[in-house]
Amino acid sequence: MKFSENWLRELVDVQADRAELAHALTMAGLEVEELTPLGDDLAGVVVAEIVAAEKHPEADRLQVCKVEAGQGEPLQIVCGAPNARVGIKVPLAMVGAKLPGDISIKAAKLRGVESSGMLCSAKELGIDADASGLLELPLDAPIGQPLADYLGLPDASFELKLTPNRPDCLGLVGLAHDVAALFGSAVKVPAQVSVPVTSEARRGIRLEAGKDAPRYLGRIIEGIDPAARTPLWLAERLRRAGLRPISAVVDVTNYVMLELGQPMHAFDNEALEGDIVVRHARAGETLKILDGSEAKLDPGFVLIADEAKGLAVAGVMGGHDSRVTDTTVDIFLESAHFAPAAIMGRARKLGLHTDASHRFERGVDPELPRRALERASELLLAIAGGKAGPVLVAENLADLPTPAAVTLRRARLQRVLGVAVADAEVARIFIALGMQVVTVAEGWQVTAPSSRFDIEREEDLVEEVARIFGYDNIPTATPAGALTLAVEPEARINELALREQLAARGYHEAVNLSFVAAELLASWSFSQNLVPLANPLSADLAVMRPSLLPGLIEALRHNRARQQERVRLFEVARVFAAGDPPLETPSLAIVACGNARAEQWGEPSRALDFHDLKGDLDALIAWGGEPQRWSVHADGLPDWLHPGRAARVARDGETVGYLGALHPQLARTLDLGADVHVLELALEPVLQRRVPQARAVPRFPLVRRDIAIDVPETAPWSQIGQVVRSTLGERLKELRLFDRYSGKGVEAGRKSLAMGLILQDASRTLTDDDADRCVREAIAALEQTCKAKLRG
Known part of the structure; x- marks a missing residue:
């Protein structure tokens, strides 16, 4: 929100200087983001008229101008501005004047021609950023008058960084109430007047958008002068608020928006057909808007239309075909109230951000439309003439908000x-x-x-x-009170401790946005149960992430592009799936590439492989104290994993994540350029921990029996171990796989596994017969389930 300091001081008495005003606003929650002084030092700058202009004899881009400045004789000024011409009135910095930036004006010779002063642009005067040419003043500007007096300077442009809950301060009158409260003064609001109705021109209005548009007012003004110029005072207030003067009609609507906070719009009345209809857009409906683009609408948009076509996207921007042009003499002024929820996000969906949408989506006073319509009518009739018709009102009072x-x-x-x-x-x-x-x-x-x-x-x-x-x-005091310490459950690992464990294993924590591009998810083959955003910040952030891996891989790729060959990252965050409401699942993900260990002299370097990441997973599983509840399987893999170098991770037989190398095709698509291994797990199973329980040291000794079995190459160790454990039950204290062999002496397509069975009974000493019986039971179960054979 930008505004002129002088304008604000006209609305409220402020017994404070500029710095004190800025500080008071900021401390009241209305942060002054930028303060730009305007025309603080323009002594010696006057209004002048160019009465003659000739080409410089030694320079193509310079002109020798004769300038009347109220000094008796015209002054000779050499000027290079492209718009310098006879008949215009412009600012003249006289010899001896000082301009902003500590520029002193002296008599000089330019290419051999004397110049007694400088004709100025707005930028050189420090009142605007426009440096394209001389600042052209109205033709009735009095020659010789100090420019500061003529333009109402000095002044300052304040820019406030308003929080979304203060839309009332998006108008100077609303802001003036806060200033009055801060300084104990009164607001001098312009009295509300009703302009005389001198025309019977009418147009019907129908409200068909329900609670989204409960109030709409309009008025036809006939016979305005399309060539009428915006008064200097109004144009300057717009300029100092960051808006360019355009035409009398547009400038008046913008002025009322800045003054009262009510966005307005004007239509060419001749372009309208029948009644005004405020309705929701139809699916697939389009409208060419003021910036020339084609707005693609859906039923979520409120549309201002007539009986034949759309006219404007409500609360966002007017239509191109019904705009006010240089030949418009009859206009239809609108002033309406739209529910914030009906406008919120609609401009962004069209790739726009307008002054109107900025206000309407935060909330505009529902009582402002009539006052704003009368104020705009008053200004427009004074500037451009015309005959005002009656105020046309359509409203659903039950849908209007009422303060409680x-x-x-x-x-x-x-x-x-x-x-x-x-x-x-x-x-x-x-x-x-x-x-x-x-x-x-x-x-x-x-x-x-x-x-x-x-x-x-x-x-x-x-x-x-x-x-x-x-x-x-308000005095600063230390708060008093007792703190209640949270009790950490022993059956759950602390998330911070998990992060520290991963950091200790050489991983760096990454934090990514929860939004990703739909195109990126498509490359991963994520297409089911996605949660698209209705109001995305950008096209690259349009979908809630269904997995942590796409974001982590992008972070890994970013690091690799900056010569980081060994990258190890993890993230603990939530992923999202479609539902009502969407389902949020805490997850843990790891990505790694490069060498298995950092560069060192103690062992030769080797590339990271599946088993390295599996070792990290085993360390996390062991921390929970129940590794026997976990297993990995080679089946049921997603498309983004390498089919021969990946595994599905399960806990108690239920899938909780995946582990392995990325699929080569995906790696090429993402331009990774090297093997990348990933792990993603649901977080809660990882954080579950068995509570340690004290038990007596077993009185009876352990018995070990080693066996070697011949099994098909496709038989996974997870299945073999599960069969042995379920067969022997509590008699099996530990199962150790200590050898794997394939080759000579073993049939093609089969492998030999050697394992140690650690046996113990809590009630007695196991005999050799007991141990042999356990071995026979295990082998029989393996023969039946895994097509195993005992090797001699």
Whole structure:
């Protein structure tokens, strides 16, 4: 929100200098993001007229101008501005003047021709960024008058960084109420007038968008002068607020928006057919808008239309074909209230951000449309003439928001602020902010004006008192109270400890956005159960991530592109799947590439492989104390994993994640250029931990039996181990695989596995017969289930 300091001071008396005003606004929550002084030092700069201009004899781009500046004789000025011509009035810096930037004007010779001063652009005067040519002044500007007096300088352009809950301050009148409350003064709001109705021109209005558009006002003004120029005072206020003057009609609507905070629009009345219809857009409907682009609409948009076509995207931008042009003499002025939810995100969906959408999506006072329409009519009739028709009103009162009274307790206010604020001061603050106050026994009953959408509960009123009373006036004190320590459950690993464990294993934690591009997910073959965003920040952030890996791989690729060959990253965050509401699942993901170990002299370097990442997984599993509940399987792999170098991870037989090398085709698509190994798991199973329980040391000895079996090459160790464990039950204390062999002596397509069975019984000593029986049972189960044969 940009505005002119002089304009604000016209609306409210401020007994403070510029710096004090800026500080007070910032401390009240209306942060002054930028403060630009305008025309602070323009002594010696006057209004002048070019009365003659000839080409410079020694330079093609220079002109020798005769300038009348009220000095008796015309002055000779050499000027290189492209728009310098006879008949225009421009600023002239006289000899001896000093311009912003410590530029002193002296008499000089340019290519042999004397020049007694300088004709100035707006940038050279420090009042605008435009340096394309001389600042052209209105033709009625009085020659010789100091420019500062003529333009109402010095001034300053304030730019506020407003929070979304303060849309009322997007208009100078709303801001003036806060300033009045801060400085104990009164707001001098222009009196609301109703312009005389001198025309019977009417047009019907139909509301068909329900609660999204509950109020719409319009008025036809006939016979305006399309060549009418915007007055200097109005044009300057627009310019200092960051808006370029365009035409009388457009400038008036922009001025009213800046003054009152109500966006407005004007249509060429001759381009309209029949009634105005405020409705939702139809699926696939399009509209060519003012910037020349084609807006593709859907039923989520509110459309201003007539009986034949669309006219404007409500709350965003007007249509191209119904715009006001240089030949328009009859206009239809609109002023409406739209529900914030109906406008929110619509401009961004069209790739736009407009002053109107910025205001409507935050909330505009529903009582402003009539006042704004009358104010715009008043200004337009004064500037461009014409005959005003009656105000045309269509409204659904039941759908308009109504402010509710909120009670503020005196004791609650003092407890939250830590300081007692006098009752009279509290009442003064609320009244200065335009609120209605009724004193009750416990405090105050406050009804906010219709412009204050943010006043909903007692805490909002406490905030209003705090920021106007002044945060500097609230003493700093250490809060008192007992802290309740959270008890960490022993059956769950702390997430921070998990992060520290991964960092200790050489991984760096990454934090990625929860949004990814749909195109990136398509390359991973993620197409099911996606959660698209209705209002994405950009096309590259349009879908909630279904997996942590795409984002982590992009981070890995970013590092590899910067000569980091060995990259090891992890992330602990949530992933999202479609549902009502969408399902959020905490997950853990790891990506790694390069050498298995950092460069060193103790062992030769080798590339990271599946088993390295499997070792990291085993370390995390062992931390939970129940590794026997986990298993890995070669089946059921997703498309993005290498089919021969990957595994599905299960806990208690239920799939919880995947591990392995990326599929070569995906690696080529993502331009990774090297083997990359990944791991992704649901987080909760990893964090579950067996609570240690004290047990007596077994009295009876362990017995070990080693066996070697011949099994098909396709038989996974996870299946073999599970068969042995389920067969022997509690008698098997540990199962150790200590050898794998294939080759001579073993049939093609088969492998030999040697394992140690560690046996123990808690109630007695196992005999040789007991141990041999266990071996026979295990071998029989393996023969039946895994097509195993005992090797001699």
